[in-house]
Amino acid sequence: MGGPLDFRMRTRIVSGTDSMHGLGRLASELGGTRALLVTDRGIVEAGHAERAAGSLRRAGLAVAEFAETRENPTTRDVDAGRESADRFGPDLIVGLGGGSAMDCAKGINFVHSNGGRMSDYWGVGKAARPMLPMIGIPTTAGTGSEVQSFALISDAETHVKMACGDEKAAFRVALLDPSLTLTQPPRVTALTGLDAIAHAVESYVSTRRNAISTAFSVAAWRLLAGNLDGVLRNPTDIEARSNMQLGACLAGLAIENAMLGAAHALANPLTTHFGLPHGSAVAILLPHVVRHNGATRGAWYGELLAAGAAIPGMPDSKSAAGGLAAFLESLTRRAGLETRLASMIADRDAIPRLARDAANQWTGKFNPRGMTEDDYRRLYENAW
Ligand SMILES: [Fe+2]
Incomplete structure (x- = not known):
């Protein structure tokens, strides 16, 4: 690299x-x-x-x-x-x-x-x-x-x-x-935590990734994926809170150096047009983006799984994109957030318009696999 x-x-x-x-x-x-x-x-x-x-x-x-x-x-x-x-x-x-x-x-x-x-x-x-x-x-x-x-x-x-x-x-x-962060309602902890995890995952595979940004992404991934369940179970665990805060900060450094990807491009129009909370929109779409990117970047996702091997419930690194996507979905479910778009918005006919908007998002340009408007439409459909 x-x-x-x-x-x-x-x-x-x-x-x-x-x-x-x-x-x-x-x-x-x-x-x-x-x-x-x-x-x-x-x-x-x-x-x-x-x-x-x-x-x-x-x-x-x-x-x-x-x-x-x-x-x-x-x-x-x-x-x-x-x-x-x-x-x-x-x-x-x-x-x-x-x-x-x-x-x-x-x-x-x-x-x-x-x-x-x-x-x-x-x-x-x-x-x-x-x-x-x-x-x-x-x-x-x-x-x-x-x-x-x-x-x-x-x-x-x-x-x-x-x-x-x-x-x-x-x-x-x-x-x-x-x-x-102790005074936060559990839902805010869940929404912001999953957003930060998406920052670690998207920045790790972006087209702008480099030796320094990926070090931040991996450190953030370990801290965040390893502590989200803990802070939700025990909100006053100050060490877990500190780990989450540092993880989010390191993920922020990764973004500053490597940008994000298609999950954020898909999430932004959902917030603009339907008022979905950013963290919820990102959490729903990210697993589908990981599966899509897995066709060419599966090995990188396997590296994230290997880096988190000590975290309970982390799939084997050989399961690559499929394993990571399933892990992210279970994390979202355990955090009490939705995993399907259909439970958040009623208007399925909005998908073509959303896909057009997603294709125009700057952040999508850094996705490791090129995204067409049709790809965005298909990923919304998959998440429905
Ligand atoms: Fe975000």
């Missing part, structure tokens, strides 16, 4: 139970004196926002809070946050929450420090001026946004999801505190 490589760690990763106590110190180290805390209502209600603000204030920082981010953030959320930033004048931004809050923090940073509109930054490397330093604190174990330089922001009018990436938009520090 030689070939060209350009790898740099942009984000310092600090992980440990109650590590959020150190937030103020980390912010000071970055030169912060005025912090804008970007979060959402649920995080405020759980008391996490106040704990974060307290640590920042104890370190001498002035703090303003923007808690209006919503799931799948839009340009409207970013614009509202930007008003807060323009009023307060922060020299540091803290993103506290799931992927949505962290992405919104990045979006606010783009338009606050570089001006213009969110759509001006759609693509890669569009920010000409420096951006404020940021600290990312995930409260789920899922997206890995804390180590990615991309913000996914939807256009509030057209609903198009814009991927806005710039190395300056990467968090300078990712603060992983597993105690923040």
Whole structure:
């Protein structure tokens, strides 16, 4: 797996139970004196926002809070946050929450420090001026946004999801505190956990894979596949929680270096048109993508099974794509999530339109086996 490589760690990763106590110190180290805390209502209600603000204030920082981010953030959320930033004048931004809050923090940073509109930054490397330093604190174990330089922001009018990436938009520090994930409802643990597993599996076989990204994918796969059952059975198991959080973070690093594949291309239109939770859509489609890719990439899936051989219930590596797909389905079922599309949406006639949309998803271009619109249609049918 030689070939060209350009790898740099942009984000310092600090992980440990109650590590959020150190937030103020980390912010000071970055030169912060005025912090804008970007979060959402649920995080405020759980008391996490106040704990974060307290640590920042104890370190001498002035703090303003923007808690209006919503799931799948839009340009409207970013614009509202930007008003807060323009009023307060922060020299540091803290993103506290799931992927949505962290992405919104990045979006606010783009338009606050570089001006213009969110759509001006759609693509890669569009920010000409420096951006404020940021600290990312995930409260789920899922997206890995804390180590990615991309913000996914939807256009509030057209609903198009814009991927806005710039190395300056990467968090300078990712603060992983597993105690923040203890308050999660079991369904959120299941949805975000299966999404993270899909990140490990898709990035491992993508066309952009390299020696470093695959190391992250495998480490993430072991941590995630080996601990999801455990955190669902025993939600207060802090070590299992920490393993899930680190696994999701490593999977995020794998994506940053290798991108994703067809399962995410299939999942996105289901969220856009039918409001399916991202984790659920990905969990339903991934086994079918694995079977499809298995025709040419079975050996790579066998490597994942071999890497997870110590995990109870892991199929023999010789079973390759078929074994991996069956394992993923049983994991989804045990997590209490649906495995068939028919139980989630009523309108089977929507499949051709969904397939057209899936074929236009950027993320599908990195799938190891070329995908046509007809392939996407067939995979939706298989998952029905
Ligand atoms: Fe995902």
